[in-house]
Amino acid sequence: MHRYAPSLVLVASLSLLVACNGETQAQDETASQNIPTVTTLAVEMTPGYTVNREFVGTVQAGQSANLGxxxxxxxxxxxxxxxxxxxxxxxxxxxDTLLLDTEAQQLSAQLEQLDAQLDLIKNNLQRQRQLKKKGFSADAEIDSLTSQRDALLANIRQLDASLASSALRKEKSxxxxxxxxxxxxxxxxxxxxxxxxxxxxxxxxNAQKEAHIGVPAKALADIGNMTNPTIRIGNAQYPAKLLNPGADIDMRSRTVTLRFLLPEETTALNGELAYLQYDYLSPDQGFWMPISGITDGLRGMWNVYAVVPNKNGGHEIARRSVQVLHADDKNAYVSGAVEDGEWVVVEGLQRVIAGQQVQMATE
Missing domain, CATH: 2.40.50.100 (RNA polymerase II/Efflux pump adaptor protein, barrel-sandwich hybrid domain)
Incomplete structure (x- = not known):
């Protein structure tokens, strides 16, 4: 009976050791399961960002006249x-040209009267010249008839001009x-x-429609260097040609009005809104990330959560302050205390806090 006592003690010790190891492993697995997994993004720094902007104006006819x-x-x-x-x-x-028609009739009648008088003067003058050859006419009589003829010719020219003026006024009616x-x-x-x-x-x-677009003075140089400017009118895009580089700044809008020639096939109406498509390049260094990975910070700043290594060989959350330079409905371009290549959390910010140990979904 005493011969088997050491064996029983050894078996009991081994059983106790196995039980302890199993309990420790279970605790480790449970602790690992309690560490949240976060979706991350590797930061890729860029020297700037490009944003598509639109400057608004109106469609104007190439010529617009108030006719009178x-x-x-x-x-x-x-x-x-x-x-x-x-x-x-x-x-x-x-x-209504009734008055002009009556005036023209009066002038025509006066002209006919002068023509008849001129014919009489010419006949008398011819007779006096024939009589002079025979010595029966004086020079004074011939001079008088000549003067009357010249006066009638002048009156006829005046009436002709009046008739032409009346016809011109009728045409301009x-x-x-x-x-x-x-x-x-x-x-x-x-x-x-x-x-x-x-x-x-x-x-x-109808021809040579233009788009008059107001742009900031600081964008003039970039827009002037555009090789293929595009104007959006409604849902249609039209290639355009810059007609003038801008002359002065509008005191109300503080913009410079530029004129762009639209294609002949443009069907836009006068006064319709026109938008100049402009790709603006900002020289600010930063990186793009989903707006779901940004949270409110202090004093107008914003925060992102970076995932950094900890002393236990795992990863933990570190809060970083950033500035949002541009944002759309999905992404934001930010700059701040984040290095190139670092990992930032892009989803589930409400489930983590600074200093918390996490697992990355990308690991």
Whole structure:
């Protein structure tokens, strides 16, 4: 009975050791399971970032004229209305020309009278010259008839000029389209009496539409060097050509207005919003990361959580202050106390705190 006592003690000791090792391993596995796993991103520093910006302006017709008459009168006929498309030389509005027609008739009658008087003077002058050859006429009579003839010729020239003036005024009593385009406004109605130079209709040219865009003065150099500027109107993109480099700064908007020539096929309406596409390169060093990995900080700063090695050979959370330089609906470009190549948490910030041990999903 005593011979088996040492063996029993050895077996009991081994059993106790195995039980202790199993309990320790279970505790280690449980502790490992309690360490949260975080999704991380390796920081890639860049010397700057590019942002697509848009500067807004409006579409303007290449030519826009408020057409008016060069003389006053009563509107007799409206040949176009708002929205009508016209071609060069088309009649648009005409005035009542009854007074001009009556004036022209009076002048024509006076001209016929002078022509008859001139014929009489010429016949008398011819007779006096024939009589002079026979010695029956005096030089004074011939001189008088010659003077009367010259006066009649001068009066006839004056009446011809008056008739030409009356015809010109009648022609100018109708407004003709100086170029092809579309009527955008009408300021008069039939029967209105309009003054000289008063606007009657506004005509917008169909060709050579432009986009007038206001841009900050500091962006002038970059925009002037753009080789292929693009203008967005609605959902359509149009290649454009810069027409002028800008002259002065608008005192209200503090921008410089640039004119861009749009393609002939542009269907945009006058006054429609136009946007200049501009890729702005910022020289600020930083890195891109999802906005889900950024949390509020102090004094206008923001925080990110970096994953750094700890003394136990694992990883823990370290809070880093950063500044958000640019952000969209998904990502942000930040700079701050983060080194190139470090790992930052991008999801589940609410589950971790600074100093907490974590596991990286990428490990």
């Amino acid at each position: 008459f060069e003389l006053s009168g009563k509107v007799n006929a409206l040949l176009v209305d708002v929205g009508d498309t016209v071609k060069t030389g088309d009649a648009l509005i005409s005035l 109708t407004i003709y389209a100086p170029y092809s385009g579309k009527i955008s406004h009408r300021f008069v109605s039939q029967g209105d009496v309009v003054g000289m130079g008063a606007p009657t209709v506004t005509l917008l040219a």
